[in-house]
Amino acid sequence: MTIAQLxxxxxxxxxxxxxxxxxxxxxxxxxxxxxxxxxxxxSKAQKMEILGWFFQNIARVNRVERPAxxxxxxxxQSQFVFDFTNRQGENLVYHEVIRRVWKDxxxxxxxxxxNQTLETPKxxxxxxxxxxxxxxxxxxxxxxxxxxxxxxxGKATTRKTTTTKKTTK
Numbered sequence: 001m002t003i004a005q006l007x008x009x010x011x012x013x014x015x016x017x018x019x020x021x022x023x024x025x026x027x028x029x030x031x032x033x034x035x036x037x038x039x040x041x042x043s044k045a046q047k048m049e050i051l052g053w054f055f056q057n058i059a060r061v062n063r064v065e066r067p068a069x070x071x072x073x074x075x076x077q078s079q080f081v082f083d084f085t086n087r088q089g090e091n092l093v094y095h096e097v098i099r100r101v102w103k104d105x106x107x108x109x110x111x112x113x114x115n116q117t118l119e120t121p122k123x124x125x126x127x128x129x130x131x132x133x134x135x136x137x138x139x140x141x142x143x144x145x146x147x148x149x150x151x152x153x154g155k156a157t158t159r160k161t162t163t164t165k166k167t168t169k
Contacts, residue, residue: 003102007069007076010100010107014080017061020051028106035112047110058092060085068118074102079118 001009006026013022027044034040041047063083070077082094097116101109 001105003074003076004071006102006105007071007078007100011066011069011078014078015064015066017064019064020048020055023047023051023107026107027110028103028108031107031110033110033112035114057086058084059087059089062091070118076100076102077118079116 010022010026013019013025023044027047029044030042031044031047032040032042033047041050061082061084063081065081066078067081068079077097077099079097080094082092082096084092084094086092095115095117097113097118099111099113100107
């Protein structure tokens with residue numbers, strides 16, 4: 001399987017709600033996972049223990065979406081929205097990008113980037129076409145008018161007028 005096919009298969013399991021099973025199937029035994037240095041695991045067994053604890057506290061998986069995925073060599077990034085309800089009745093909604101490094105058909109590294117998004121192919125194409133349009137048809141830009149020195153320094157400018165009044169006796 002190619003890396004693109006592997007990430008599609010892994011993400012398909014996650015989209016079904018089989019998050020722990022997907023990790024069990026696709027992670028290498030020495031897979032390193034983290035969201036920050038304080039929350040790091042160094043083996044599949046450690047991560048599976050954490051996933052077990054997390055899902056014991058989840059009453060319901062409400063929704064799992066994957067709006068975007070990117071593949072670049074042996075690195076993939078999958079953007080997810082996870083919506084859970086815990087046993088206390090609280091909604092837990094996570095927006096994250098899961099960055100994975102693959103080796104020999106297994107995930108050897110998985111990083112969780114909370115509140116991150118990926119650029120979708122549609123967004124990338126829109127940016128490219130906008131850049132091309134700008135490059136092909138430059139818009140004239142008027143030269144800025146220089147501000148008085150006092151205004152540039154943030155000082156107010158006032159014009160003083162002197163009036164001479166003639167008086168006759």
